Structure formats: C-alpha cells, structure tokens
Amino acid sequence: MAVVETAPELSSEEIKRYSRHLILPEVGMDGQRKLKQSSVLCIGAGGLGSPAAMYLAAAGIGRIGIVDFDVVDYSNLQRQLLHTTPDVGRSKLASAKDKLNALNPHVQVDTYETSLSSENALNLFEPYDVILDGTDNFPTRYLVNDACVLSGKPNAYGSIFRFEGQASVFATKGGPCYRCLYPEPPPPGLVPSCAEGGVIGVLPGIIGVIQATETIKLMLGIGSALKRYSTMDYTLTVLSLIWVSVPAFFFRNTVHLRTRAKRSRRSMRSAWFSASGNRSPLIARPM
Numbered sequence: 001m002a003v004v005e006t007a008p009e010l011s012s013e014e015i016k017r018y019s020r021h022l023i024l025p026e027v028g029m030d031g032q033r034k035l036k037q038s039s040v041l042c043i044g045a046g047g048l049g050s051p052a053a054m055y056l057a058a059a060g061i062g063r064i065g066i067v068d069f070d071v072v073d074y075s076n077l078q079r080q081l082l083h084t085t086p087d088v089g090r091s092k093l094a095s096a097k098d099k100l101n102a103l104n105p106h107v108q109v110d111t112y113e114t115s116l117s118s119e120n121a122l123n124l125f126e127p128y129d130v131i132l133d134g135t136d137n138f139p140t141r142y143l144v145n146d147a148c149v150l151s152g153k154p155n156a157y158g159s160i161f162r163f164e165g166q167a168s169v170f171a172t173k174g175g176p177c178y179r180c181l182y183p184e185p186p187p188p189g190l191v192p193s194c195a196e197g198g199v200i201g202v203l204p205g206i207i208g209v210i211q212a213t214e215t216i217k218l219m220l221g222i223g224s225a226l227k228r229y230s231t232m233d234y235t236l237t238v239l240s241l242i243w244v245s246v247p248a249f250f251f252r253n254t255v256h257l258r259t260r261a262k263r264s265r266r267s268m269r270s271a272w273f274s275a276s277g278n279r280s281p282l283i284a285r286p287m
C-alpha cells in the first residue's frame with residue numbers, strides 16, 4: 001500500500017520499540033516504516049475500537065483517527081479496555097487519546113467528536129488508508145460500508161452479538177462489500193443491540209484484534225486479506241469471513257475459530273439466496 005521510499009525513518013527509540021517486528025523477515029525495517037507511514041480511521045472507541053486501536057498503536061501505525069461522541073460509562077468497562085474506572089464520565093475520545101499516546105507517543109491520534117453521517121463520512125475518510133468499522137448499529141455499519149466503496153478505502157469490518165462475532169475485509173479493489181453479504185439492513189428493532197441483548201466481554205477483544213491484524217496485513221501488503229472474490233461463485237465472497245463463536249470454547253473447552261469452512265459455504269449460499277432472491281450482480285450498491 002505505502003511506497004517505502006517516501007516512508008519516514010525510525011528513530012533509535014523506535015528501533016528498540018519495534019525490535020520484535022524488525023527481526024521478522026515479513027515485517028523488517030521496510031515494513032515497519034510502511035506502518036509508520038500508514039493511517040487508520042477507527043469508527044468508534046468502544047468494544048471493537050478499543051483492542052483494535054491499542055494494537056494498531058502498539059504496532060506503530062503512524063496515524064490513528066477515532067470517531068466517537070460517547071462518554072465512558074461503568075457498563076463499558078467490562079470490555080472496552082481503552083477506558084478505566086477513573087475515566088467514567090469523561091469523553092471516550094479524551095480517554096482513548098490519553099491511553100494511546102501513553103502506549104506509543106510516536107502515534108498521531110486524531111479525534112473527531114461527531115456522529116458519522118452521510119454528510120461527513122467521505123470527508124472524514126479522506127485522509128486515511130483503511131477504515132476500521134467498530135460500530136454497534138446497522139445504519140452506521142451500512143454507512144461505513146457505502147462510504148468505503150465510494151471512496152475506495154478498505155473496510156476492516158467486525159461485529160459482535162452476544163457470543164458470536166464476525167470479521168472480514170470489505171471494499172478492497174475489486175473485492176466484495178458488506179452489502180454483497182447482507183444486501184439490506186434488518187428492520188429496525190429486529191436485532192437487539194449489545195445494550196439490549198448483552199455481550200460476553202472477551203468477544204470484542206477477539207474480533208477487534210482480528211480487525212487490527214487484517215489492517216496491519218493490508219498496510220504491509222503481506223498475507224492474503226480476509227476477502228476472496230470470484231465472479232463465478234458468490235459463495236466465495238463470504239468464504240473469507242471469520243465467524244467466531246465464543247460458546248464453542250467458552251462452554252465446550254475447545255478453541256474453535258473457524259475460517260469459513262463447510263458450514264459457512266452452505267449456510268451463506270442459502271443466506272444469500274434468501275436475502276436477495278436472485279443472483280444480482282456482485283457490485284457495490286451505495287445508498
């Protein structure tokens with residue numbers, strides 16, 4: 001993604017800080033400089049945004065923007081680890097900026113105290129390489145998707161519900177978008193929010209870290225992003241969605257992090273047909 005010739009040099013303190021990255025052949029000095037040159041906009045500093053932003057900051061992403069307008073509440077502390085008990089009542093942005101700067105002062109943290117809207121989304125996305133969707137509601141999730149498609153920015157997507165979470169990468173060049181997976185939002189009120197339905201506290205940690213991982217892979221240009229796309233087979237679109245089911249290891253004592261295996265192919269095929277009724281062209285359909 002980044003052109004390494006123009007990437008900033010690392011200071012001697014940064015070389016120490018990132019030494020465990022620098023000795024990885026897959027990252028190395030060039031990769032670390034790419035990370036420093038990169039920028040990510042996190043939509044939300046909550047359950048998903050917390051772990052994602054912390055790991056992105058620790059990894060040395062040069063610029064992290066955060067969009068949020070919320071205030072830290074006691075009910076956040078069970079999972080939103082950017083915020084601590086003394087932060088209750090503070091703005092999430094102020095709390096997040098303090099923590100991220102303390103973790104890595106080399107990261108530029110930009111804060112946007114606003115609610116994402118169709119009026120401001122494209123302007124907010126413009127300076128950033130990747131958009132990390134940490135939203136907790138469907139209208140904003142579709143807005144993030146559509147603005148990513150319109151602006152050509154990859155969408156590191158994650159969502160959580162009770163014991164289950166999803167993560168993927170949407171809107172890469174030629175890749176699928178969230179609407180390819182779920183063409184239309186569910187009717188309002190059909191799917192309960194975390195506040196209404198609850199969420200197991202570790203889940204956003206797992207999903208947010210997958211989002212951060214995918215973001216770092218995009219920045220470094222290594223690995224294959226969690227997206228796969230074929231004009232021949234729509235089911236391949238979602239084969240690359242990670243579906244994490246916490247009860248699988250929470251209650252059965254076995255780690256089960258499945259990367260879109262057989263079950264997914266079959267169930268997504270039926271989901272696709274039941275959602276769309278037919279095979280409409282797999283193209284972005286912004287609102």
Ligand SMILES: [Zn+2]
Nearest residue numbers: 177180283284
């Ligand atoms: Zn699409």
